Amino acid sequence: MDENSSGGGRLSLDTTLASQLHKRKQSVDFDHFTLSCRSSNDAGRVAEMDFFPVEKKACAVAVADKVQPASLGIKKEDFTVNTGLRLLTANTGSDQSTVDDGLSRNEDDDKENKNELVLIRAELYRVNEENQRLRGMLNQVTSNYNSLQMHLVALMQQRSQRNGDEAAADEKMEVKQHDSGIPLLPRQFMDLGRLVGMSADADADEPSNSSSDRSLSPTNNVESSIVDYHLKKTSSIVSGGGRGFAREDSPDQGSQGWVPKSQTKVVDSKSPEQAQEATMRKARVSVRARSEAPMITDGCQWRKYGQKMAKGNPCPRAYYRCTMATGCPVRKQVQRCADDRTILITTYEGNHNHPLPPAAMAMASTTSAAASMLLSGSMSSANGLMNSDFLTRTMLPCSSSMATISASAPFPTVTLDLTHSPTPLQFQRPPQSSQFQMNFPNGVGAGFGGVPMQPPSLPQVFGKTLGSQSKFSGLHSSAVADAVKFQHAIVPTAAPPSLLADTVSAATAAITADPNFTAALAAAITSIIGSKGGSGNQTSAISNNSNSNQ
DNA sequence: CGGTTTTGACCTGCGC
């Protein structure tokens, strides 16, 4: 746990506070608003920055409104406003001017100031509460929307099952559309989008976990709910078991943790179709990132349990198991790219069966979300089978983050390629660390740096964009594809609130993960303002980056 | 001394 997070939490500030300060005639220069933050483990060190640049004043207020103390991992009692403001507001005005006015008057002013301070605190607290209440309402609405959407999907699936020829007809239509130059959405992708929405829905439907609750007490509820949704949905098909990297197919196994090989054999009585289904669900999330370090920092504790020379790669592949809780089924493989040794490929599988620290939440929820997205896609086509001939491709010039969804058997894999175009949110750890931090460019799925993302992160981002905002420039059908690659680029026209929240969260991730607070915060603000403006840089792409490892 | 890493052996699935 990075203790800096508590210091960073004092960023929280809103318009009420600003107006109160204005009333007090403290000439707070918002053009050069200096905010101080004291790190609890770094006493005396004050990080300062020009918090509200002139041209972004308006946005800055919104930003301050969006930066939830809860999302920063701080408690309400840490919500001290006076510390930073008093110290470093450039021209503190009355407080200091009273020095010459005599002692009694000074005391009166002090009392008055204290009273006002109490009021400000109360107001701030109230606004914060209201903010969280609104978030809860938003969650509720989203939940309702998603459940309706789920109903719709279910109905549509029933319909498509009734009509066996529908799939063929759809393909014909798609080809027809393609010929006519209309951007079209392959059937699988439409289903994928919808079901991804359902993933987020499963998350949102979790009754006892409002967003505020989750943000205050980070657990793995997010990811488990997302993935459990799919696992529950397929539990009648998937009998679990199997061998190797993905043994935790069934939720029961997942919750019980690591199951010895001998025990997994018992449940291995399934038909070939079921076996195929099970295989399809061994989803992995692979992360490609440039690093000289042997391993990326994802907030979890890992124990190496094996190393192998993989075929076609001179670099050995290392196998790690999560050791944050006994029996945690999560594993990861780490290997350097054969083509470019500076690229580190980390492949995650499984879901944590224990509470995660904020630092681990980000990666866990992201990988889990990506996996669930993949699983959604794999089971979403009408017959529950992946059509390996679909190859959809769109590469947009502004896309800076890359993700490949490879559904090639036996392990469908989402590859997140972070080796392109570094962004403001990408911070390197200081040299003394043997590991490094990374973030999704533009905050999409961000949070690898080690701080909680807002719960419905990746699935929501992908789901929404896949479902409603994506534009396919073309459809390419290939019968010789040895690996199924869905390629998809997304250009949101405006950042949805959840995305913005994710961005903020990602920004806080960077802040708490990186000692260079000022730069991190600047990057965060830039990121947020960029997404608020809907300038189109909130771009996510699922593209064809072949993972040589998979 | 307990936890982690190393490394060779072993197991299983898959293709031929």
Next chain:
DNA sequence: GCGCAGGTCAAAACCG
């Protein structure tokens, strides 16, 4: 059935 490759086990070595 055989060989190969991926993945895991577990004993030994290592480390703080």
